[in-house]
Every structure is written in structure tokens, then in C-alpha cells.
Amino acid sequence: MANHDLIARIRTRIDELNRSERKVADVILRDPNAAIGMSIATLAQAATVSEPTVNRFCRNFDTKGYPDFKIQLAQSLAGGTPYVSRSVESDDDASAYTDKIIGATIAALDEARRTVDPKRIERVVDxxxxxxxxxxxxxxxxxxxxxxxxxxxxxxxxxVSAHNDVLTQRMIAAAAHTGDVIVVISYTGRTRELVEVAQLASESGATVIGITREGSPLADVCTDLLPVDLAEDTEVYMPMASRMIHMALIDVLATGVTLRRGKSFLPHLRKIKESLRPTKFPPTER
Structure with a gap:
């Protein structure tokens, strides 16, 4: 993965780190610009860990040591969005948590834009x-x-249908046939009921598309995958940025299907749009 994705790699892999290394990651993600200016001793002190722990953390991300890590961190900031994911704290005021949530969403969408695989998009559109x-x-x-x-x-x-009831999902999956497509959307990919439903649909002959984390139990049972690998605290707060990425990917897929249908399909879409015109008040002049 390119150097400019270092921050994304830290966010994605933060759950794999031990407690001490996670402290280092938290300090860096909280303010990467400040981290670039820190000596290894200052960073270790800020994270309340030892200097060897900082070095071990750096080597975990394929750098030669702390100086090389700081170079790649600077390249990461220069190559991507200046907004980074920062956790909401219990004492944040409205200004702070608004900035963090919107900033994290901007960063997540920018990361998705840079890392989404067009070949996977094409396969799913197919x-x-x-x-x-x-x-x-x-x-x-x-x-x-x-x-x-x-x-x-x-x-x-x-x-087309959409369901958020597990029993309904199981029945549809059991009755699926070859030619049916079931799209399963999950941030963690670890929800047992969804994994079982996806497995059941696959065994019934359906094509199962996962919009979820790569390497998750759900991803492992899907026919094809659009990975959304985003480090997000879902233990206390609901998923925020990941939900926006899911919706953006849905827009991408819908656009792909529209283009695949060709120009002859556009009058049908226009007819549907125009059917809503009588339901709206005319725009007001200002």
C-alpha cells in the first residue's frame, strides 16, 4: 500500500495492536500534524509507553524506524485529506464533536474514493x-x-426488496434461486445472524454480495465483496462514517446499472421522476 495510506492503515489495523501500541496509535491519530514534530521520547511520554514500544509500533507498519515512520506520516498527510478520524470524547462540546464527526466522514469518503477497486465495482454491477x-x-x-x-x-x-428482519431474511434466503442477487450490508461483518443468512442464500444458489469488512466472517461466505475497512468506535457510538460510505457505494452501483442499461432506459427513469412533480409545491422565488 502506498505511503499516503499510512494513516488509513493505522486506523484499519488499530484493533490488531496490543494495548501499548494502541496508545501510540491514539496519540498519532488524535493529531498527526503534532506527531510529526515529536521526538520519539516525547511521543512515548504522550502515550505513556516506552521508546522501544514506539519503535516496535513503527516497524509494524513496514517502516525502518521512527524517523522513517515520521517521513511516511508526513507523506500521508500531504497525499490525502487533512481530516482524520478522531474519537468523540465525553467532555466534547458541540463545536468539537460536530467537527470530529463531519471531519471523520470527509476522511472516510476520501479514503474510499482513493481505495475502491473499479474491477470489483464492475463485477458487482454485472x-x-x-x-x-x-x-x-x-x-x-x-x-x-x-x-x-x-x-x-x-x-x-x-x-427489489429491502429487509431488516432476520426471520424474513432467512425465509427469502432459503427460497432463493440461481439468478437471484442478495446484497448484505454490515459494518463489522461479524453479526452472526447475517453471516448465517448469507450462507443460507449461497447454498440456495443465489449470488451474495457483501458490503462489509474484508476478512470478516461475512466476507468469507459472500460470492463477491465491496470492502469497507474503516476503523470506527461502535462499542459506544453508532456507526457514522461507515454508513455514509455504504450509501455512497449504493449510489455508485445504481449509477453503474443505469449506464449499463443504456440511453434507451433514460425515458423510463424520467417518467418516474416526472410522476412526482404533482406532489411538490412549485419553487418559490426569492
């Missing part, structure tokens, strides 16, 4: 374009993305 029917499954905070997908994909003249 599956969706050829589908006999499409079902979107999600639970909890990921459910809005599934219902947003239903709102977009029902316009393509094929059966």
Missing part, C-alpha cells in the same frame, strides 16, 4: 444488471443503507 431479482439485507445502523438501495433499484423494472 451481477446486479443480470439479476432475476435483488434483495438488500442489513440490521441495526446499516439498515438505512439497505432501504436507500431499495429506493434506487426498484426503478430498474425488476423485483
Amino acid at each position: 451481477h446486479l444488471s443480470q439479476a432475476r431479482q435483488i434483495n438488500f439485507f442489513a440490521l441495526g445502523a446499516s439498515a438505512p443503507a439497505a432501504f436507500d438501495a431499495h429506493n434506487k433499484f426498484f426503478r430498474f423494472n425488476l423485483p
